[in-house]
Amino acid sequence: MTAPLPGAGDLVLVTRAASVQFVTPIVFRVIRVLDRVTFDGWVWLDGYQLDRKGDAIARRSIFVQPAGLRVQQRSSTPRTPAVLPTVRQNRGPVGLPPTTPQRRTTQARRTASHG
Numbered sequence: 001m002t003a004p005l006p007g008a009g010d011l012v013l014v015t016r017a018a019s020v021q022f023v024t025p026i027v028f029r030v031i032r033v034l035d036r037v038t039f040d041g042w043v044w045l046d047g048y049q050l051d052r053k054g055d056a057i058a059r060r061s062i063f064v065q066p067a068g069l070r071v072q073q074r075s076s077t078p079r080t081p082a083v084l085p086t087v088r089q090n091r092g093p094v095g096l097p098p099t100t101p102q103r104r105t106t107q108a109r110r111t112a113s114h115g
Contacts, residue, residue: 002067003065005066006033006045006071008031008032008075009029010029010030011027012027012072013025013072014026014064014069016068017067017070018068022064027050028048029047029056031045031046031048033045043063043066044062046059046060048060
């Protein structure tokens with residue numbers, strides 16, 4: 001059975017159980033799980049290392065075993081993709097009817113040919 005992966009916004013405690021490089025544990029806010037090819041049971045996490053006050057002190061990508069992570073707080077935001085607003089085709093002021101491009105009524109002036 002594999003450990004569940006942390007999601008965007010999750011706060012995890014990264015200790016030596018996740019990777020031997022973390023002799024001193026760090027608190028890490030996950031931005032995303034990177035889709036790099038790794039060894040079985042390992043993942044790359046992209047996120048921020050936090051200080052004792054919860055402020056980001058460094059952006060990092062870390063190589064860890066999810067089974068060794070201790071989730072401190074799950075993200076309260078839903079993990080569904082955001083719906084992007086539709087772009088208005090008419091770039092005119094809001095509230096006015098759409099405008100159509102005006103055709104040029106005068107002919108372009110000819111200039112002396114270069115040649």
